[in-house]
Amino acid sequence: MRVGCPKEIKNHEYRVGLTPGAVREYVAHGHDVLVETGAGAGIGADDNAYRAAGAKIAKTAAEVFERSDMIVKVKEPQPGEWVQLREGQILYTYLHLAPDPEQTAGLIASGVTAVAYETVTDDRGGLPLLAPMSEVAGRLAIQAGATALQKANGGRGVLLGGVPGVLPGKVTVIGGGVVGLHAARMAVGLGADVTILDRSIPRLRQLDDLFAGRIHTRYSTVEALEEECFSADVVVGAVLIPGAAAPKLVTREMLSGMKKGSVLVDVAIDQGGCFETSHATTHAEPTYEVDGVIHYCVANMPGAVPVTSAHALNNATLHYGLQLADKGLKALADDHHLRNGLNVHRGKITNRAVAEALGFEMVEPRQVLAA
Numbered sequence: 305m306r307v308g309c310p311k312e313i314k315n316h317e318y319r320v321g322l323t324p325g326a327v328r329e330y331v332a333h334g335h336d337v338l339v340e341t342g343a344g345a346g347i348g349a350d351d352n353a354y355r356a357a358g359a360k361i362a363k364t365a366a367e368v369f370e371r372s373d374m375i376v377k378v379k380e381p382q383p384g385e386w387v388q389l390r391e392g393q394i395l396y397t398y399l400h401l402a403p404d405p406e407q408t409a410g411l412i413a414s415g416v417t418a419v420a421y422e423t424v425t426d427d428r429g430g431l432p433l434l435a436p437m438s439e440v441a442g443r444l445a446i447q448a449g450a451t452a453l454q455k456a457n458g459g460r461g462v463l464l465g466g467v468p469g470v471l472p473g474k475v476t477v478i479g480g481g482v483v484g485l486h487a488a489r490m491a492v493g494l495g496a497d498v499t500i501l502d503r504s505i506p507r508l509r510q511l512d513d514l515f516a517g518r519i520h521t522r523y524s525t526v527e528a529l530e531e532e533c534f535s536a537d538v539v540v541g542a543v544l545i546p547g548a549a550a551p552k553l554v555t556r557e558m559l560s561g562m563k564k565g566s567v568l569v570d571v572a573i574d575q576g577g578c579f580e581t582s583h584a585t586t587h588a589e590p591t592y593e594v595d596g597v598i599h600y601c602v603a604n605m606p607g608a609v610p611v612t613s614a615h616a617l618n619n620a621t622l623h624y625g626l627q628l629a630d631k632g633l634k635a636l637a638d639d640h641h642l643r644n645g646l647n648v649h650r651g652k653i654t655n656r657a658v659a660e661a662l663g664f665e666m667v668e669p670r671q672v673l674a675a
């Protein structure tokens with residue numbers, strides 16, 4: 305199969321779908337790999353590094369889309385990319401379709417077979433292709449929150465760790481999954497006072513054990529959310545219902561109870577965000593203010609640290625990418641975890657949460673694959 309990797313074009317997105325190390329693996333499996341010139345520039349991998357790994361270099365993205373049987377990317381395709389996809393081609397990337405009807409319509413119209421990293425599952429109930437970027441985004445969330453808290457950046461002017469004789473800042477993390485855990489790690493490392501809310505009591509138990517008394521855990525009710533948001537300096541939104549639009553847990557009304565200059569970091573923005581007042585921002589202009597509360601809502605946070613992120617992402621995506629390249633659609637038929645990643649196939653929505661969020665009929669993946 306010919307596997308193609310275009311350069312990412314989202315605002316300040318410096319990751320790349322295939323690192324040179326990943327290219328070597330595809331080539332070792334007998335595949336041709338076509339990489340757009342400059343695709344790896346953001347991680348310091350030039351065209352020669354890709355040639356040395358066995359790839360051919362394409363002068364344009366159009367050539368990659370035109371000539372490849374499978375496209376490996378990082379971010380959801382942008383409008384100029386949807387129109388280059390076609391039936392019979394596999395797209396393997398993050399999609400986040402639930403809050404994105406335009407992209408969904410574009411993928412349906414293209415006829416492409418679209419496998420979303422974020423809904424591939426594993427035997428332990430996890431999301432193995434989302435997890436590495438959630439680790440990165442969780443850790444970055446505290447750096448972003450701490451920076452936005454500085455007075456010159458519009459924040460209330462609190463140092464999260466405090467200093468001897470002055471209390472530390474308070475960080476509230478809503479959703480104690482992968483993002484939440486890694487945000488808490490960084491916040492604890494800085495010396496902040498950290499509370500994690502979740503709806504899963506087993507998960508709260510695990511977190512309590514893991515941090516051995518260094519954080520507080522709280523079951524997530526409206527009352528608990530209000531109390532923890534009203535007293536926070538930084539609130540990290542890290543909830544997920546896989547595939548679905550994020551629930552709006554912090555309403556506009558609640559902002560009036562929060563401290564002026566406090567910061568909301570809505571990591572869940574790629575699924576539409578868990579604060580009512582969130583809208584997606586970019587690394588070029590990451591924050592805005594509503595009712596005196598700073599909002600940071602960048603939908604591709606890991607793009608800011610592409611050297612770390614691209615390698616972590618490729619570590620996770622390589623196994624299933626090779627299965628898709630080796631076996632084509634049969635890889636989806638053979639492995640239910642990979643099949644859970646199938647969101648769109650030949651114009652049909654095959655993920656239940658996406659279909660429900662956008663009002664489409666959901667067609668069973670097995671059924672469309674057998675057709």
Ligand SMILES: NC(=O)C1=CN([C@@H]2O[C@H](COP(=O)(O)OP(=O)(O)OC[C@H]3O[C@@H](n4cnc5c(N)ncnc54)[C@H](O)[C@@H]3O)[C@@H](O)[C@H]2O)C=CC1
Nearest residue numbers: 437438441479481482483502503524543544572603604605
């Ligand atoms: N903005 C960005 O650049 C990035 C965003 N993300 C996003 O971050 C979000 C979180 O991802 P993960 O941590 O990997 O998910 P996860 O599945 O590991 O954790 C989600 C947690 O939310 C909890 N939860 C669900 N409903 C809740 C509620 N009503 N109240 C409190 N907790 C609730 C779940 O019990 C679970 O523990 C996802 O939307 C993901 O796509 C991930 C990476 C990068």
Ligand SMILES: CC(=O)C(=O)O
Nearest residue numbers: 398437574603604606
């Ligand atoms: C998960 C995601 O949306 C990202 O890494 O950009």
Ligand SMILES: [Mg+2]
Nearest residue numbers: 380400404603
């Ligand atoms: Mg999007």
